[in-house]
Amino acid sequence: MPFPHINMSSFWVTFAAFLALVASFFVGDGPTLGGWTQYAPLSAVGSVGGPGEGTGVVLWAVSIGLFCVGQLLGSLNFITTTLDMRTRGMSLWRLPLSSWAWFITSCMGLTAFAVLMPACILLILDHVAGTSFFVPSNLVINDQLQPHSGGSTLLWQHLFWFFGHPEVYIAIIPGMGIVSHVLITNMRKPMLSHRVLIYSMGALAVLSYMVYGHHMFVSGMNPISSLAFSFPTLIITIPSTIVVLIWLGSLYGAKLQLNSACLFALGFISMFITGGVSGFFLAQPSVDIMLHATYFVVGHFHMVMGVAAMFGIFAGTYFWFPKMFGRMMNETLGKLHFWLTFVGTYAIFMPFHYLGLAGNVRRYQAFVNDYTQRLIPVHQFITIAALFTGAVQLIFLYNLFHSRFWGTPAPDNPWEGTSLEWSTPTTPPPHNNFGDTLPVVYHDPYQYGVESSTGDYVMQTSPEQVKTAHDEA
Amino acid sequence: MHDTPAHAHVAHHAPPTSFIRKYVFSLDHKVIGKQYYGLALVAVVFGMFLSWLMRLHLGWTNLAIPGLHLLSENGAPGNIMTPEFYLQLMTMHATLMVFFVLTTAPFAAFGNYFFRFRWAPKICPSPISTCLRSG
């Protein structure tokens, strides 16, 4: 890769960010309480805002600022590698879908994180330097007039959500890429339309910058701008739907090998659809007025981003563990992990939608009104489901660590995949990945279902010519 | 007809030998990918633990969770969560999960490991001095 030192420093900067965040538990009166969105003026007024609003906010902002720098450095490497350092024969269209997803994500990260970083700097300055970028005049907290003047609370929201919406796509698009890659390998056929999938992921990336205001429908900004944000939000459902339909259409008629990775990939699709559908409702300002800051939103983003991306991570883990560590993970435990997690997460997050529709506001820690008190049994059910699902993850952790040391030794290409990572000379791969000779790519990435000397697939690096149905037509 | 593959030899660097260079400050994208994965694993366990604390409080508001005062003396007097502490836990749960799990694991961890497998180091066709001449 082009900049190995920058790559290494990107990890260590991210690690420093993690330490700064965890440190906020141990300083002063604890971590910040303003939510991950850190809305002003609460986040900017200092310790008068509550426990953790002094040092806690500064540590949070330092941590996130460092995180942005780390991700920018990482994205730099990804983009440069994609554009400049592909091996011989690897044209852009011969990239597997996972690589396209990582490339698109790194382009998004470049733009989004570069906006969050100055926002964090402004927030830090409001705390330590007495500036007032985000705190308005005449603000009275606990009968004390705050010394700030003239800041704009909405400015923080704009800066944050300009980053915040692309961020959620940064979280999900790599999952889409991993899931596509895993599904194709287990379907033994390519996607219905490889290029349209790439175009759709690209469209998601581009549109994601135009929709960020849908987090701010009730913020007090001009209602006309709500219309301007609602329209692209509805438009962005189109590439999302295209992606889902391509997956479903490709799955139709496929003989799936249902290993754990494939199950989690299917679970991803399920979560993405279920979580995404609630997004349609939230995209409309008139409906969002009722549902904003309720558990409906919490259910939506947990399913579509939290659980779906987790399933993508699990799919990638089960799929690539043999290559990374040279051992297979336990299939039975993997399937058990999947089914229990799948049922468990639905049990946790589906009731959230009901709670939201019933008017249960989010970020409340107790319920004192009679209409919310009646919802406490639902919360209790969710809690039990959450504890159960959390316990199930121990199966995964056990599987991970046990297989790492005592798993069945893995062959070089256990899933009979076509892409380059399966063509390494040893498993785990040697230090220079491919040994002394560089791979040369002859084929498109997903030549499955063909008749070849290796079976029903031909690897990208194989010089063998194969006949496909297209030739016969 | 296809070309015979060019068995171009890479001007490769010798693998590192010291523990620090191999496992800590490694330049190898595979190690960096695994480091990111490990970071995400720690973050997800911690974030999930925070979510359990939140959920226990939401279901049973005045529940005394044993050991909670160790996490915050002011936030959990008598092991019962104060409202502010709930918000603090919620903020940390979200920040850890969104940044250190959902951005790190699918993108940085798997990406760093497997992205590089699509690629090859830039072929330096001749000794390094010629590289200087032609850039």
Next chain:
Amino acid sequence: MATTIQPPGIEERRAGSGNGGGRNFTPTHGRLPAVKDYSPPPASTGIWVLLFSISMTFLALTSALIVRQGAALDWQHLTLPRILYFNTVVLLASSITLEVGRRKAAAYLGPVAKSVLQPARWLYITLVLGMLFVAGQYIAWLQLRAQGLYLATNPNSSFFYLLTAMHALHVFGGLGGLVRVIRKLNRSVLRKTTLDATARYWHFMDVLWIYLLWLLWTRI
């Protein structure tokens, strides 16, 4: 090379899923596409990517400035310290000297080896001019302080200090890059692409400063 080969006993469960009907993308026949063997040098792409993200950062700060200006009535225009204009000239001169040095270094890297002193000299001059720029910026801050304008005095001064400090921070990075280039040149291990990328970064700092100066002059 056979074009159709009977595979030895594919397992039933994997056979015949089809290949998507063959309508999806062009099947290959094992030939390499006409891939250009030339791709841009990584340093070049990398620096463009970096400059793009730096631009996004300053765009965010610009929009913060514009919004903050309109948010309240406490916007009090301040007179820019005159030394800023001198600093601008210094930075422009450093860009010129860097470009001269870069071309001389490129000639040095060509077939006819000339003395290494010439390009190095110009790079040293650039370094000195760069450090002079940063010192001049610090003097501008001192001048502003003498007027009683500190970071938190009013939003104008906040943005002045913030924008000039962010720019100076990135100029420091550019100085580090220059030092690295000079050291490599002296050890004769400098690549042309490294020098080009560093020069491009430095010129961008120049352009960025002119933009910031215009922004400060019109709005602050």
